[in-house]
Amino acid sequence: MTIKCKVKSIEPLACNTYQILLHPETPVTFKAGQYLMVVMGEKDKRPFSIASSPCRHEGELELHIGAAEHNAYAIEVVESMQKALEQNGEIEIEAPFGDAWVREDSARPLLLIAGGTGFSYVRSILDHCIAQSINEPIYLYWGAKDACQLYAHQEIEDIAQKHSHVQFVPVIEQASSDWKGKVGNVLQAVADDFASLESFDIYIAGRFEMAGAAREQFTQNKSAHSEYMYSDAFAFI
Structure with missing residues (x-):
């Protein structure tokens, strides 16, 4: 179903990364971890995870869009959103x-x-689980090129401090001298920290090749069960 939305705000989160708040003309019912399509044309619909959680979105939909210079696919969406915001128009x-x-x-x-x-995908899930008082252990691993791309680092640190069943592990590829966290590949960091993933529900969002590598590595080397691994990328690889 096509839904018209007002663009409420566009704010920078990090270098080339934007938080966009949409206000749909009719309420959108969704589950934590689902995504929406931005309609750019009749045959041009682009997917983005919904960062807000279904229990605490107050009628708005939050997106986090990474629009680096080489990523015209995302840049065009941000530009379309910006035009709608400036002209008090709508997007679909x-x-x-x-x-x-x-x-x-x-x-x-x-x-x-x-x-x-x-x-944005795991943020929706984490926020929803906390709001619903789901108290199973939650481990969140977030990988990025450098520390400035971890735009919600403090927000998640604060959540982990407040909720003892939540553990947050940021991982960056390029570290400055004052970085005190893990450095390298996020999947390797997970592999280093867990002898077995047999008992886990695993939720993954990132590049398709990362999702594919996670499924292969964790099922083969860490006893993960593929039926308990979830990623929308799996439908395309």
Whole structure:
């Protein structure tokens, strides 16, 4: 179903990364971890994870869009949103989509893995689980090129401090001398920290090749069960 939305705000989160708040003309019902399509044309619909959680979005939909210079696919969407904001116009979306939503009835611990702005996907799941008082252990691993791309670092640190069942592990590829966290590949960081992933529900968002590598590595080397691994990328690889 096509839904018209007002663009309420566009704010920078990090270098070339934007937070966009949309106000749909009719309420959108979705599950934590689902995504929407921004309609750019009749045959041009572009997917973005919904960063807000279904229980605490107050009628608005939040997106985190990484629009680096080489990524025209995302830049064009941000530009379209900016034009709508300036002209008090509307954009169109279709929603919801995706099968990688959080399984709330599961009693298994959660492992949330995000690469870059894939964080928006796991943020929705984390926020929803906390709001619904889901107290299974939650491990959130967020990988990025450098520390400035971890735009919600302090927000998640604060959540982890407040909720003892939440552990946050940021991982960056390029570290400055004052960085005190993990350095390298986010999947390797997970592999280093867990002898087995057999008992986990695993949720993954990032580049398709990262999701594919996670499924292969974790099922082969860490006893993860593919039926308990969730990523919308799996439908395309």
